[in-house]
Amino acid sequence: MFDFIVDHYNYWTYIGLMIIGFYAMMTKRNLIKKIIGMNIFQSAIIFFFISSSVKRGGVSVPILEDAHGHAAHGMEHGAHAVDVMQYANPLPHVLMLTAIVVMVATLGVALAVAIMIYRKYHTLEEDEIITAMGGRD
Amino acid sequence: MIAQTPILIVVIPLLSAFLCPLIGLWRKEGCYFWTVFSLSLHCLASVNTLFTVIESGTINYYLGNWSPPWGIEVVVDHLGAFVVVIVSFMSLFAAIYAKRTVEQELPGKTIHFYTVFLLLVTGLSGIVVTGDVFNLYVFLEVSALAGYALIAVGEDRAPVASFRYVVMGTIGACFYLIGVGYLYIVTGSLNMADLRTLLPELYANRVVQTAFVFILIGSGIKIALFPLHTWQPDAYTYAPSAVSVIISTAMAKTSIYALIRIIFSVFTLDFVTNFAPIFDIICWISAIAMIFGSIYAIKQSNLKRMLAYSSVANVGYIMLGVGLCTSTTLGLTPVLMHILNHAVMKGCMFMVACAFIHKAGLRDINDFVGLGRKMPFASFAFILAALAMIGMPPSVGFITKWYLILAALDAGQYIFVAVIFISTLLMIVYFWRVIEIMYIRVEEREGSEITATVDEMPMSMLTPALTLAFLCFAIGIVWLSGAPSPILDAVNSGFGLGGVLP
Numbered sequence: 001m002f003d004f005i006v007d008h009y010n011y012w013t014y015i016g017l018m019i020i021g022f023y024a025m026m027t028k029r030n031l032i033k034k035i036i037g038m039n040i041f042q043s044a045i046i047f048f049f050i051s052s053s054v055k056r057g058g059v060s061v062p063i064l065e066d067a068h069g070h071a072a073h074g075m076e077h078g079a080h081a082v083d084v085m086q087y088a089n090p091l092p093h094v095l096m097l098t099a100i101v102v103m104v105a106t107l108g109v110a111l112a113v114a115i116m117i118y119r120k121y122h123t124l125e126e127d128e129i130i131t132a133m134g135g136r137d
Numbered sequence: 138m139i140a141q142t143p144i145l146i147v148v149i150p151l152l153s154a155f156l157c158p159l160i161g162l163w164r165k166e167g168c169y170f171w172t173v174f175s176l177s178l179h180c181l182a183s184v185n186t187l188f189t190v191i192e193s194g195t196i197n198y199y200l201g202n203w204s205p206p207w208g209i210e211v212v213v214d215h216l217g218a219f220v221v222v223i224v225s226f227m228s229l230f231a232a233i234y235a236k237r238t239v240e241q242e243l244p245g246k247t248i249h250f251y252t253v254f255l256l257l258v259t260g261l262s263g264i265v266v267t268g269d270v271f272n273l274y275v276f277l278e279v280s281a282l283a284g285y286a287l288i289a290v291g292e293d294r295a296p297v298a299s300f301r302y303v304v305m306g307t308i309g310a311c312f313y314l315i316g317v318g319y320l321y322i323v324t325g326s327l328n329m330a331d332l333r334t335l336l337p338e339l340y341a342n343r344v345v346q347t348a349f350v351f352i353l354i355g356s357g358i359k360i361a362l363f364p365l366h367t368w369q370p371d372a373y374t375y376a377p378s379a380v381s382v383i384i385s386t387a388m389a390k391t392s393i394y395a396l397i398r399i400i401f402s403v404f405t406l407d408f409v410t411n412f413a414p415i416f417d418i419i420c421w422i423s424a425i426a427m428i429f430g431s432i433y434a435i436k437q438s439n440l441k442r443m444l445a446y447s448s449v450a451n452v453g454y455i456m457l458g459v460g461l462c463t464s465t466t467l468g469l470t471p472v473l474m475h476i477l478n479h480a481v482m483k484g485c486m487f488m489v490a491c492a493f494i495h496k497a498g499l500r501d502i503n504d505f506v507g508l509g510r511k512m513p514f515a516s517f518a519f520i521l522a523a524l525a526m527i528g529m530p531p532s533v534g535f536i537t538k539w540y541l542i543l544a545a546l547d548a549g550q551y552i553f554v555a556v557i558f559i560s561t562l563l564m565i566v567y568f569w570r571v572i573e574i575m576y577i578r579v580e581e582r583e584g585s586e587i588t589a590t591v592d593e594m595p596m597s598m599l600t601p602a603l604t605l606a607f608l609c610f611a612i613g614i615v616w617l618s619g620a621p622s623p624i625l626d627a628v629n630s631g632f633g634l635g636g637v638l639p
């Protein structure tokens with residue numbers, strides 16, 4: 001059991017972060033704290049993707065020596081099969097570049113909306129906003 | 138050019154969105170005409186795609202000519218083509234309708250509005266045509282981000298509604314992304330068709346099962362399936378008029394499309410039926426949504442809010458169709474029907490409801506006394522849509538209910554027949570109340586008659602509303618004529634449904 005936890009410490013970290021973020025989003029009454037929680041939640045997913053692509057021991061970035069010209073075409077037919085164990089998987093990293101962009105955009109929109117709320121109600125505390133709106137319906 | 142139409146469906150609104158501010162610099166009114174023009178092109182592209190798909194089957198388009206699973210693939214099958222036509226026409230109608238309301242509600246922000254509006258359409262079209270699960274996430278977020286921004290500029294509590302949607306929508310999208318991550322870890326692929334061939338060996342794998350649950354809940358938030366609908370009524374109520382129209386029609390439908398795509402194209406029936414009684418759970422949740430949505434709708438006095446809760450109930454109708462699909466020979470037929478039908482009916486109703494706000498500043502149903510005389514065409518359109526919603530033959534609502542009842546009877550689930558009847562009765566209650574106040578209660582309360590200055594809504598708003606009201610019945614007749622059955626049969630047989638039960 002202990003070995004299981006230690007071996008997968010990256011996933012446990014991700015789960016921990018995710019729960020912290022989720023907790024903040026659900027229970028915090030302050031909108032900025034909610035946004036921070038949202039960011040932690042999204043970062044946790046990025047850690048999860050990145051850590052899933054890690055390989056240990058003599059692994060390098062996937063830059064192939066003779067991957068230009070004819071060799072590159074030959075590869076499609078399996079002439080130069082790549083030993084996947086020698087290279088870190090680049091795809092999760094690339095996916096996460098996109099996810100980070102999405103995350104930043106979400107953060108920007110969320111902050112902009114928070115500013116709109118502040119201008120309208122002069123507070124960022126959810127219960128005070130609900131009072132200012134005249135109760136929830 | 139014609140061969141490129143699948144990707145043009147995404148590219149046209151995207152490029153137009155970037156050109157829109159430039160046109161706005163030149164002529165401010167130009168933005169509106171540019172939006173309508175580019176969305177008309179979008180409609181042409183999607184209609185062309187639909188006919189191509191009907192003629193020659195599924196279109197696979199490789200972006201940059203990278204063959205899948207390495208490259209991103211655009212796949213338009215019958216289901217995708219069907220939904221993308223709905224998306225493009227509803228966005229076109231919403232854009233035509235937007236002109237006057239945007240001038241009134243967002244003075245000085247028209248350029249921004251149309252730019253973000255086109256980005257929203259980009260996201261929605263992208264969801265429908267993509268054949269890659271990660272790409273689907275990106276488009277989901279593109280449309281959601283545009284949606285957050287558009288809702289936030291609405292009236293009254295709109296920023297708060299938008300913030301709630303940001304929080305809920307992000308949780309939904311992140312859950313979806315976690316599910317995609319799990320699938321990628323076990324299969325090493327993100328292409329839907331590739332996943333479909335790789336997954337069967339791993340159906341017993343707990344990672345795959347967890348991924349499925351994450352994706353299901355994530356999409357459940359996005360489609361506002363009861364009890365994950367909490368963000369939806371506020372967002373629909375306080376959004377600007379044209380935005381209410383597009384998010385209640387095109388956006389809600391594409392999210393449902395994404396869920397159907399994941400359930401049937403990526404995981405397949407084989408997995409879902411053996412994993413857990415997912416379809417039974419969906420049936421029961423939908424039944425509760427149908428009843429509760431309608432009861433909440435009766436409680437509301439704000440017309441837009443009432444329509445929003447009615448949408449919760451109607452998502453229930455669609456998902457009930459999904460839930461029943463395995464146990465009936467009709468398969469997904471009622472689902473496809475109601476995706477189109479509900480878009481047409483709700484689009485018309487939101488257009489009229491927002492026109493009441495635009496012309497008379499009226500939100501509360503109890504203030505509508507005499508409105509039937511002041512705005513005869515708008516009220517007429519509303520009545521047609523309300524009758525369709527209640528299910529008067531041969532309207533679209535009747536078709537949906539008829540086929541859903543057939544499906545429930547076929548499946549031997551008589552309880553859901555009763556649920557459909559009860560929710561129809563509740564619908565009559567809340568729609569009749571509006572009609573009664575608009576038309577019948579004219580003489581009783583002379584004092585509260587609305588001011589004489591209120592007149593019919595302008596042509597740019599009236600035309601799309603009346604067109605949709607007319608379509609409520611025309612499409613019903615088209616369904617009855619059986620003309621769309623090639624699409625329905627192709628979708629069902631593609632997913633192994635309807636007669637070809639596993």
